[in-house]
Amino acid sequence: MNDYIASLIQTTCISLIGVVSIFPLTGMTGLFSFGQAAYMAVGAYVSGILAVKLGMPFWLCLLLGVLSCGLLAIIIGYPTLKLRKDYFSLMSLCLGEAVTAVLNKFGTITGGAAGLSNIPKKSTMPLIIISAVVTVALVALFKNSRFGRMSLAIKADELAAKSFGINVFAHKMKVYIFTSMIAGYAGVLYAFYLTYLDPNLFGWTRSSEWVIFLFFGGVNSLTGSVLSTIILTVLPEILRFASSARIVMYTVLILLVINFKPNGLLGEKELRIPVRKQFRTRTRG
Amino acid sequence: MALLNVENISKKFGGVCAVDGFFMEVEKGEVVGIIGPNGAGKTTIFNLISKVYETECGRIWLDGTDISSYTQEQAARSGIGRTFQNIRLFNSLNVLDNVKVSCDYKPRYSLIEAILSLPRTIKGKRETHEEAMACLRAVGLEKYALEKPGNLPYGMQRRLEIARALALKPKVLMLDEPAAGLNPEECAELVRFLKDITQKFDIALVIIEHHMDVVMNLCHKIYVLEFGKTIAVGTPEKIQNDPKVLAAYLGEEED
Numbered sequence: 035m036n037d038y039i040a041s042l043i044q045t046t047c048i049s050l051i052g053v054v055s056i057f058p059l060t061g062m063t064g065l066f067s068f069g070q071a072a073y074m075a076v077g078a079y080v081s082g083i084l085a086v087k088l089g090m091p092f093w094l095c096l097l098l099g100v101l102s103c104g105l106l107a108i109i110i111g112y113p114t115l116k117l118r119k120d121y122f123s124l125m126s127l128c129l130g131e132a133v134t135a136v137l138n139k140f141g142t143i144t145g146g147a148a149g150l151s152n153i154p155k156k157s158t159m160p161l162i163i164i165s166a167v168v169t170v171a172l173v174a175l176f177k178n179s180r181f182g183r184m185s186l187a188i189k190a191d192e193l194a195a196k197s198f199g200i201n202v203f204a205h206k207m208k209v210y211i212f213t214s215m216i217a218g219y220a221g222v223l224y225a226f227y228l229t230y231l232d233p234n235l236f237g238w239t240r241s242s243e244w245v246i247f248l249f250f251g252g253v254n255s256l257t258g259s260v261l262s263t264i265i266l267t268v269l270p271e272i273l274r275f276a277s278s279a280r281i282v283m284y285t286v287l288i289l290l291v292i293n294f295k296p297n298g299l300l301g302e303k304e305l306r307i308p309v310r311k312q313f314r315t316r317t318r319g
Numbered sequence: 320m321a322l323l324n325v326e327n328i329s330k331k332f333g334g335v336c337a338v339d340g341f342f343m344e345v346e347k348g349e350v351v352g353i354i355g356p357n358g359a360g361k362t363t364i365f366n367l368i369s370k371v372y373e374t375e376c377g378r379i380w381l382d383g384t385d386i387s388s389y390t391q392e393q394a395a396r397s398g399i400g401r402t403f404q405n406i407r408l409f410n411s412l413n414v415l416d417n418v419k420v421s422c423d424y425k426p427r428y429s430l431i432e433a434i435l436s437l438p439r440t441i442k443g444k445r446e447t448h449e450e451a452m453a454c455l456r457a458v459g460l461e462k463y464a465l466e467k468p469g470n471l472p473y474g475m476q477r478r479l480e481i482a483r484a485l486a487l488k489p490k491v492l493m494l495d496e497p498a499a500g501l502n503p504e505e506c507a508e509l510v511r512f513l514k515d516i517t518q519k520f521d522i523a524l525v526i527i528e529h530h531m532d533v534v535m536n537l538c539h540k541i542y543v544l545e546f547g548k549t550i551a552v553g554t555p556e557k558i559q560n561d562p563k564v565l566a567a568y569l570g571e572e573e574d
Binding site for chain 1: 369371390391392395396401403407408409410411412416419420421422423424427428430433434435436440443444447483484487
């Protein structure tokens with residue numbers, strides 16, 4: 035396998051973890067986050083700095099990177115998740131910008147705009163692929179649990195969800211922390227894959243890219259998100275021969291899908307493994 | 320003390336007094352009706368009891384506990400189940416999942432157990448499934464478990480709302496116009512059905528209804544409201560002959 039294809043597979047898998055990380059939040063609970071890449075940045079930088087400046091082992095950097103995202107999600111989520119959904123979206127956009135600004139300003143620790151380099155290369159191809167598969171499985175299990183159902187209920191009708199005993203705020207907090215930690219994990223993998231970080235990698239373009247992927251695939255379909263991530267990451271590469279026209283083609287494709295399939299490519303459909311179907315309808319709860 | 324005891328609750332919207340000093344007592348096994356012309360404040364009373372609105376004055380007691388300061392979800396967990404006047408089902412969930420939502424607040428398994436599919440998750444899912452199916456069977460919708468609620472006819476959607484409320488295991492079930500849009504035969508069927516579930520689930524029922532035949536056949540006690548004030552309380556026979564009620568409904572005779 036040549037390096038080009040190997041790098042394409044690895045970046046696609048890391049993107050996939052990112053997209054899947056906003057699926058429970060934006061796709062299921064209906065909270066639009068335009069700053070989720072900020073958590074990827076935090077995960078990447080925290081683990082990267084620990085490795086470069088303190089020489090910590092990879093597994094510890096990974097753990098602390100992910101945990102710091104959870105902590106940040108608690109601090110940000112506590113005041114903002116009480117707000118109405120649209121205000122939460124605005125706050126998430128601000129968070130994304132704030133994190134990039136902080137990374138640029140604190141150059142002594144983060145390397146500033148010049149970036150942070152010399153991170154050891156620890157994210158290997160098998161690790162990245164296994165991580166992507168495991169993350170998709172975790173989120174699929176989330177969707178099939180009471181937490182997934184509560185998310186969908188809250189998205190459909192918050193008032194009704196409350197009158198059936200669901201603590202909406204507590205649930206949103208759990209989902210926010212969960213998804214932010216996944217995004218942070220994607221960040222850690224990314225840092226130890228690229229071995230170099232700069233703040234512009236985690237701007238709002240990346241956050242909104244994830245939201246686009248999600249809606250392209252289908253708001254309530256995890257299978258759709260996986261599919262759309264693969265299509266929309268690989269497609270620009272295939273269209274490379276068309277040079278600048280590829281951006282046009284890419285945009286046209288997205289506009290076509292949004293126009294003719296407003297619920298996304300797959301809508302609410304999921305890939306189900308037929309053998310387990312019987313088992314699922316019997317025990318799903 | 321009664322199962323549900325409402326003491327002197329009021330609600331103002333701006334200058335309009337939607338509910339003005341409402342008192343109500345509901346005993347276990349009892350069916351209580353709230354009637355009155357449109358805009359009399361009936362749904363507001365439901366919203367006050369189920370804590371959609373905060374209690375600004377007055378007290379609400381459920382089974383000896385003061386629930387006045389509870390949040391909406393606490394009230395639901397403590398045993399207030401309700402349906403909505405304009406059906407509010409979760410349309411993206413199927414019929415069975417709509418009912419399961421009522422069991423979901425119970426911490427049968429944590430988020431970590433869920434994403435790792437640990438044994439408690441599998442057991443918890445089974446329990447939820449059985450409870451929800453039992454409620455669907457009670458309303459006769461088990462055949463439609465995997466349908467989307469939007470595909471069901473109106474009457475069935477109302478029944479699904481009742482099933483969802485029953486899955487909360489409520490002490491008091493409040494139904495907001497359960498007979499709206501039903502024809503006379505369906506109304507008679509509804510009366511039988513509601514009497515049946517009141518006994519089977521051992522609950523008290525509070526209903527808001529405009530169909531007088533439903534109210535008169537079903538309720539043990541009726542509260543009549545007009546412009547937020549209670550103008551009469553009593554058995555169906557007493558209410559039917561009360562001059563104030565006749566005046567509110569038919570208009571006063573001019574001398």
